[in-house]
Amino acid sequence: MAAGYETTSTSLAYATYVLALHPEVQEKLQAEIDQLSLSNEDADSNEDAKKYPDYDTVAQMPYMDMFVSEVLRMYPIANTVVQRRAVENTIVQGISIEKDTFIHADIYSVHYDRELWGPEDPYVFCPERHQTKRHSMAYLPFGAGPRQCIGMRFALIEMKILLVRLLREYSILPGEQLQNKFNIRERAVIAPEEVWVKLITRNI
Numbered sequence: 001m002a003a004g005y006e007t008t009s010t011s012l013a014y015a016t017y018v019l020a021l022h023p024e025v026q027e028k029l030q031a032e033i034d035q036l037s038l039s040n041e042d043a044d045s046n047e048d049a050k051k052y053p054d055y056d057t058v059a060q061m062p063y064m065d066m067f068v069s070e071v072l073r074m075y076p077i078a079n080t081v082v083q084r085r086a087v088e089n090t091i092v093q094g095i096s097i098e099k100d101t102f103i104h105a106d107i108y109s110v111h112y113d114r115e116l117w118g119p120e121d122p123y124v125f126c127p128e129r130h131q132t133k134r135h136s137m138a139y140l141p142f143g144a145g146p147r148q149c150i151g152m153r154f155a156l157i158e159m160k161i162l163l164v165r166l167l168r169e170y171s172i173l174p175g176e177q178l179q180n181k182f183n184i185r186e187r188a189v190i191a192p193e194e195v196w197v198k199l200i201t202r203n204i
């Protein structure tokens with residue numbers, strides 16, 4: 001099912017693309033990961049030194065949180081499903097909407113709006129912009145309201161755990177065809193065709 005894994009795996013593909021292009025962001029993320037009290041050994045009985053990150057671990061990672069938020073702001077993947085049907089005739093900001101009209105949220109325009117996301121250029125990858133409180137409807141990768149993505153929390157935790165495990169051991173570098181194979185296409189989700197990256201083992 002697209003909802004269960006293609007969404008999260010596609011968002012992770014975007015995350016690796018961004019990391020390959022922004023070594024300075026990757027370094028900050030790895031610095032945060034290196035501070036976690038994770039053991040190199042299997043240590044099931046010792047809760048203070050788990051080998052693998054879990055919910056509690058990734059909940060204490062402010063830079064990781066901003067990083068993932070910024071990936072999903074710049075590369076929202078499920079825009080086409082954020083639509084609603086008017087159940088009655090209504091007027092919104094002077095525009096009359098007839099009953100049964102389908103309304104489709106233009107998430108790209110919202111996510112790249114300078115007024116909502118400035119002063120940093122919204123076309124620049126900048127995790128720190130999420131330190132500033134934004135309009136409640138400025139950030140819509142998971143939709144909004146009662147029909148907001150039911151898997152949101154699960155997807156975020158899954159992404160963060162995977163990134164901790166990956167970046168703890170490896171650094172991501174651009175692959176030869178990173179840019180020319182990227183080609184974003186709209187399929188079940190809005191996805192890059194291919195993401196070419198190289199992994200190098202970290203000396204930690």
Ligand code: HEM
Pocket residue numbers: 003004005007008011077078079081082083140141142143144145146147148149150151152154155
């Ligand atoms: C990064 C990962 C994901 C993204 C970006 C995403 C995005 C979305 C979006 C935009 C919607 C429509 C929300 C709306 O109309 O307001 C949605 C709905 C939904 N998502 Fe996700 N999703 C992700 C992961 C998941 C996962 C992992 C699951 C299940 C485990 C899931 C299950 C669902 C379901 C069942 C709905 C329909 C909810 C409803 O209609 O009430 N999603 N998702």
